[in-house]
Amino acid sequence: MMFRYIYLSLILAILVGCKQSDNSLLEKDEDTKVINEVLSPKNGVKKLGAITEGAIMPHGTLKTIDNSDVSSSSFAGQALVLNYWATWCKPCMTDTPKFQETAAEFPNAKFVSISIDREFDTWKSFIQDENWSGNQYWLGMDETSPLYSFTYSNLNTDDIKGVHVTLPKYIIIGADGTIHKKSIPSPGTPNFKEELTKYLQ
Numbered sequence: 001m002m003f004r005y006i007y008l009s010l011i012l013a014i015l016v017g018c019k020q021s022d023n024s025l026l027e028k029d030e031d032t033k034v035i036n037e038v039l040s041p042k043n044g045v046k047k048l049g050a051i052t053e054g055a056i057m058p059h060g061t062l063k064t065i066d067n068s069d070v071s072s073s074s075f076a077g078q079a080l081v082l083n084y085w086a087t088w089c090k091p092c093m094t095d096t097p098k099f100q101e102t103a104a105e106f107p108n109a110k111f112v113s114i115s116i117d118r119e120f121d122t123w124k125s126f127i128q129d130e131n132w133s134g135n136q137y138w139l140g141m142d143e144t145s146p147l148y149s150f151t152y153s154n155l156n157t158d159d160i161k162g163v164h165v166t167l168p169k170y171i172i173i174g175a176d177g178t179i180h181k182k183s184i185p186s187p188g189t190p191n192f193k194e195e196l197t198k199y200l201q
Contacts, residue, residue, distance in 0.1 A: 044163030047149040056177045058146030062114065062137035065124055070137065072147060079109040079200055080173035084151050086117045087126045089167040091186065098187035099170070100134045102196070109200045114139050116151060116167070150182065172199045 050058060057080075059073040083099045085092035096113060103111035112135045117123040123138045142148055153166040172181040172195065180199045185191040 044152050047143075048152040048154060048163050050146065051149045051152075051179060051182055053179050053182055055179050057173050057179055058149065060139070060142075060145040060147035062139055062147070063120060065127060065136060065138075067120070075110055075112070076177060077175060079175045080171075081106070081109050081111045081196065081200075082150060082169075082171040082173065083111070083113040084116060084167060084169040084171075085113060086115055086167055087122060088117070092168045095168055095186045095188055096132070100132070102187055102193065103134060105193070106196055106200050109196075111135060112137065114147065116141050116148070116165075153183065172196070174199070 057072075059071060062070050062072060064070055081099075081103075083096060085096050087093075099111065099113065103109075113132075115123045115136070115138045117126075117138065118141050120138055120140065126132075127136050139145060139147055150171055151165045151167065151169055152163050153169075154163050155161060155166070168186060170184045170186065170192070171179070172184060174180050181195060184195040
C-alpha cells in the first residue's frame with residue numbers, strides 16, 4: 001500500500017512539474033514551496049509540532065561522507081541554515097549549489113546540507129561525482145530521528161492534505177538553538193537572502 005501511495009505521489013509531482021510558481025502546492029501558512037516527492041510519514045502531525053518556530057531545535061545523529069557519526073548538537077553556539085535535499089529531488093539539484101555559494105556571504109552562520117536519500121552509498125557517490133563541497137551530511141529516511149521532522153510540511157491542496165515530507169526545505173536556526181524559520185524560499189529566489197539577512201545579520 002505504501003509503495004502504491006509513493007508511486008501515485010511521484011506521478012502527481014511529475015504532473016505539476018515541481019514549480020515554485022504553482023500556488024496550489026504551497027505549504028499552508030508558508031510563502032513558497034517546491035515539491036518533488038511526497039511521502040506520508042507516521043505520526044507526522046505530532047512530529048511537525050515539535051519543530052514550531054520559537055522552539056529549540058531537536059538534535060540527532062548525522063553521517064559524514066567517511067561514514068562517521070556527528071551529532072547536530074556539535075553545531076551548538078552557531079547560527080545554522082539547514083538544507084534538506086535528496087538526489088531524486090530535481091529542484092534540489094539546482095538549488096543546493098546556490099545554497100553553498102550563498103554561504104560565503106553569511107560567514108557568521110553554518111550552512112549545512114542534509115540528505116534524506118534512502119541509501120548512504122547513493123548520496124556519497126553523488127557528492128563525490130559532482131564534487132560538492134561544504135558541510136554535507138546524510139540522515140537517510142530515518143523517521144525516528146528528531147532531525148527528520150524538519151522535512152515535514154502541512155499540505156492543503158485538492159489532491160494532498162495533511163503532513164507529508166516535502167523537498168527541498170530550508171530552515172534558519174539561531175545561535176541559541178531557537179528555530180527562527182522552519183521553511184524559507186529557495187536559494188533561487190531573492191527572498192532567500194532577504195530572510196537570511198533578517199535573521200543572521
